[in-house]
Amino acid sequence: MNTETNTIEQLANSEYKWGFVTDIEADAAPKGLSEGIVRFISAKKNEPEWLLEWRLKAYRHWLTMTEPRWPNVKYSVIDYQDIIYYSAPKPKKELKSLDEVDPELLRTYEKLGISLQEQERLSGVAVDAVFDSVSVATTFREKLMELGIIFCSFSEAVHNHPDLVRKYLGSVVPANDNFFAALNSAVFSDGSFCYIPKGVRCPMELSTYFRINAADTGQFERTLIVAEENSYVSYLEGCTAPMRDKNQLHAAVVELIAVGDNSQIKYSTVQNWYPGDKEGRGGIYNFVTKRGKCAGKDSKISWTQVETGSAITWKYPSVLLQGDNSVGEFYSVAVVNNYQQADTGSKMIHIGKNTRSTIVSKGISAGRGQNSYRGLVEVKKGASRSRNFSQCDSLLLGDKCGAHTFPYIEVKNTSSKVEHEASTSKIGEDQIFYCKQRGLSTEDAVNLIVNGFCKEVFRELPMEFAVEAQKLLGVSLEGSVG
Amino acid sequence: MLEIKDLHASVNGNEILNGINLKVHAGEVHAIMGPNGSGKSTLAQVLAGRETYEATQGEVLYDGKDLLSMSPEDRAREGIFLAFQYPVEIPGVSNIYFLKAALNAVRRHKGLEEVDAVDFLQLVKQRTKLVEIDESLLNRPVNEGFSGGEKKRNEIFHMAVLEPKLAILDETDSGLDIDALRIVADGVNKLRNKDNAVIVVTHYQRLLNYIVPDFVHVLVDGRIVKSGGKELAFELEEKGYEWVKEADRAAIQA
Ligand SMILES: Nc1ncnc2c1ncn2[C@@H]1O[C@H](COP(=O)(O)OP(=O)(O)OP(=O)(O)O)[C@@H](O)[C@H]1O
Ligand SMILES: [Mg+2]
Numbered sequence: 001m002n003t004e005t006n007t008i009e010q011l012a013n014s015e016y017k018w019g020f021v022t023d024i025e026a027d028a029a030p031k032g033l034s035e036g037i038v039r040f041i042s043a044k045k046n047e048p049e050w051l052l053e054w055r056l057k058a059y060r061h062w063l064t065m066t067e068p069r070w071p072n073v074k075y076s077v078i079d080y081q082d083i084i085y086y087s088a089p090k091p092k093k094e095l096k097s098l099d100e101v102d103p104e105l106l107r108t109y110e111k112l113g114i115s116l117q118e119q120e121r122l123s124g125v126a127v128d129a130v131f132d133s134v135s136v137a138t139t140f141r142e143k144l145m146e147l148g149i150i151f152c153s154f155s156e157a158v159h160n161h162p163d164l165v166r167k168y169l170g171s172v173v174p175a176n177d178n179f180f181a182a183l184n185s186a187v188f189s190d191g192s193f194c195y196i197p198k199g200v201r202c203p204m205e206l207s208t209y210f211r212i213n214a215a216d217t218g219q220f221e222r223t224l225i226v227a228e229e230n231s232y233v234s235y236l237e238g239c240t241a242p243m244r245d246k247n248q249l250h251a252a253v254v255e256l257i258a259v260g261d262n263s264q265i266k267y268s269t270v271q272n273w274y275p276g277d278k279e280g281r282g283g284i285y286n287f288v289t290k291r292g293k294c295a296g297k298d299s300k301i302s303w304t305q306v307e308t309g310s311a312i313t314w315k316y317p318s319v320l321l322q323g324d325n326s327v328g329e330f331y332s333v334a335v336v337n338n339y340q341q342a343d344t345g346s347k348m349i350h351i352g353k354n355t356r357s358t359i360v361s362k363g364i365s366a367g368r369g370q371n372s373y374r375g376l377v378e379v380k381k382g383a384s385r386s387r388n389f390s391q392c393d394s395l396l397l398g399d400k401c402g403a404h405t406f407p408y409i410e411v412k413n414t415s416s417k418v419e420h421e422a423s424t425s426k427i428g429e430d431q432i433f434y435c436k437q438r439g440l441s442t443e444d445a446v447n448l449i450v451n452g453f454c455k456e457v458f459r460e461l462p463m464e465f466a467v468e469a470q471k472l473l474g475v476s477l478e479g480s481v482g
Numbered sequence: 483m484l485e486i487k488d489l490h491a492s493v494n495g496n497e498i499l500n501g502i503n504l505k506v507h508a509g510e511v512h513a514i515m516g517p518n519g520s521g522k523s524t525l526a527q528v529l530a531g532r533e534t535y536e537a538t539q540g541e542v543l544y545d546g547k548d549l550l551s552m553s554p555e556d557r558a559r560e561g562i563f564l565a566f567q568y569p570v571e572i573p574g575v576s577n578i579y580f581l582k583a584a585l586n587a588v589r590r591h592k593g594l595e596e597v598d599a600v601d602f603l604q605l606v607k608q609r610t611k612l613v614e615i616d617e618s619l620l621n622r623p624v625n626e627g628f629s630g631g632e633k634k635r636n637e638i639f640h641m642a643v644l645e646p647k648l649a650i651l652d653e654t655d656s657g658l659d660i661d662a663l664r665i666v667a668d669g670v671n672k673l674r675n676k677d678n679a680v681i682v683v684t685h686y687q688r689l690l691n692y693i694v695p696d697f698v699h700v701l702v703d704g705r706i707v708k709s710g711g712k713e714l715a716f717e718l719e720e721k722g723y724e725w726v727k728e729a730d731r732a733a734i735q736a
Contacts, residue, residue: 428570429533429534430570431570431571431572433532433533433554433570434566434569434570434572435572435580435584436531436553436554436555436558437530437531437554437555437557437558437563437564437566438558438580438581438584438587438640438644439555439558439559439584439585439587439588439591439644440555440583440584440587441555441587442555444583444587448572448575448580448583449572449575451574451575452572452573452574452575452623453573453574454574455574455575456574
């Protein structure tokens with residue numbers, strides 16, 4: 001137990017040995033959480049009174065809550081007073097060249113096929129004049145503005161679009177929804193805000209990469225996406241490059257609202273936070289609340305996620321299907337290796353008539369990893385003729401890992417149909433031998449077989465993302481089969 | 483090309499191969515026949531390097547190199563190809579994608595550049611004709627849902643693309659209809675040249691009408707008990723295996 005607290009401490013206090021950390025200067029709050037800290041954060045960000053009140057309410061509620069222990073994951077007690085809840089975003093410490101970067105990290109970048117320029121950007125090497133990401137982002141943003149799309153950091157949105165933020169913040173994930181959502185609501189640092197007006201189809205994938213000031217959103221991220229009638233947006237979160245972070249605990253909240261009829265939000269995530277070392281030391285705790293609401297008729301929300309990082313992942317991207325004929329989708333690949341643990345799945349809540357949902361979950365366990373699928377399909381009384389199809393497949397690599405499935409199904413009317421399929425298979429020695437007999441290395445063989453297993457999910461990812469995700473899987477499972 | 487000397491192999495402690503001796507030269511076709519369970523597939527798998535089988539004694543030289551110390555993938559890259567008796571399904575991985583990965587692995591090993599998409603498609607087009615494989619099988623996941631005969635034909639299609647030096651065909655004929663048998667055998671014959679060799683494992687003389695062997699060997703209880711020319715296959719078809727077994731017992735007693 002001590003080792004865990006130590007790790008948090010180490011991570012909070014010390015720089016990574018390869019200097020891959022944001023410099024924190026005096027502009028940081030002292031350790032610990034109190035009403036004073038919440039006020040400090042809000043003041044630092046120059047927030048309006050209503051938002052401070054909102055945070056404080058969340059904080060007070062959080063004090064009455066206890067950390068959930070129902071997920072099928074094990075970790076020792078988190079000391080919430082040992083965390084720094086605010087540090088002003090500062091540019092990353094600049095390195096002179098890639099020579100100063102941890103060679104192992106560079107090797108991984110290479111395997112992922114990340115360009116040299118991108119490697120420099122990711123590892124905080126001074127960017128040369130040719131590759132000016134700020135100017136790229138600016139052009140990008142101008143294009144969006146012409147269409148009336150708002151895409152900015154959460155803090156900017158609070159100042160520039162307070163009415164929108166006030167209207168929708170917490171409308172899908174209330175501040176008191178759960179322990180980690182409440183914590184996030186009290187202390188969230190920054191995040192993204194995105195608004196797609198009526199009738200607009202966002203012509204490009206939105207990703208935080210192109211958002212100015214995305215430098216350091218920190219451990220308590222907040223994302224809010226609103227889509228009006230007849231609009232469409234595809235949003236990408238994360239990247240395949242390994243993400244190191246000084247903070248052990250991450251508790252983000254993402255709210256998607258398909259407000260208008262026939263609106264559509266597609267949200268894709270690739271999560272590759274530091275998973276800890278081979279012995280299970282260190283690594284990020286990723287406790288995320290992601291939820292979407294299909295308020296409009298014929299609206300649609302799709303979640304696609306590829307989760308390979310973090311020591312512990314706890315997240316259930318969900319959809320409230322309120323509008324008649326609305327559609328919710330969840331496509332997920334979750335990989336655990338070494339001592340990683342994941343408890344993830346989805347909730348589909350059918351409220352409107354004739355609503356449809358699909359859940360496709362692919363869990364891959366290697367090493368001593370433990371992977372749990374947890375899903376809820378709830379069909380309310382009024383949701384007549386609704387349908388759900390869930391498919392949960394688990395693939396085991398080796399015999400020290402585990403896969404678990406916890407499906408919960410509640411159907412309150414007779415005209416609806418819910419189907420659940422589940423399978424568990426072991427990666428076959430015969431399959432690997434067959435590949436090797438054709439000249440493939442063990443690693444390539446595993447990679448190929450695993451990617452084949454995940455195909456239905458990768459198909460849902462935007463093209464470039466899908467290619468990267470495939471490589472990422474290979475890197476994450478490296479050395480997992482003898 | 484291949485020299486097997488007193489090869490013994492076991493699986494889970496059961497000895498299955500009891501001293502195999504066999505020499506294969508470039509340009510030759512060898513047929514291996516023998517009753518069920520006599521060890522034909524075991525021999526094929528041991529040559530291909532399957533880890534579940536343990537070579538306990540003896541030696542195998544391939545182009546002068548110690549084959550048994552090579553990894554299965556290196557054997558494949560050096561030109562050893564096994565057409566599986568039971569081809570394996572790989573869900574979600576398209577046949578063509580798989581084959582390209584395989585071909586490139588072989589090419590990298592040889593110090594050649596990877597094939598680009600255009601050249602590869604051209605090669606595939608040409609090779610599909612050779613074995614008359616239905617093009618729809620190319621984009622389907624490897625062997626998944628293929629009929630028995632389609633799987634066998636697909637193995638020979640792989641062979642046609644990879645162009646191995648030593649091909650071991652383990653009962654490729656079983657499961658093929660009469661026409662398919664002829665087409666597949668024709669394909670194999672077209673792939674033959676003076677630098678490569680084929681070992682065909684079969685139960686039926688019929689295949690050997692098409693792929694005419696230079697030598698026929700009879701495997702019984704993990705040993706080659708009789709070798710001869712192609713006429714031996716006819717003799718076996720006529721007299722069955724009891725005949726060779728008896729002759730073998732007599733020879734041992736003598
Ligand atoms: N993995 C294994 N575990 C236990 N026994 C095995 C294993 N593999 C092969 N054997 C045994 O070894 C013997 C030889 O099997 P093999 O498959 O080589 O026969 P074969 O000559 O190819 O037969 P067939 O003509 O039926 O294909 C059989 O008795 C078989 O049961
Ligand atoms: Mg056999």
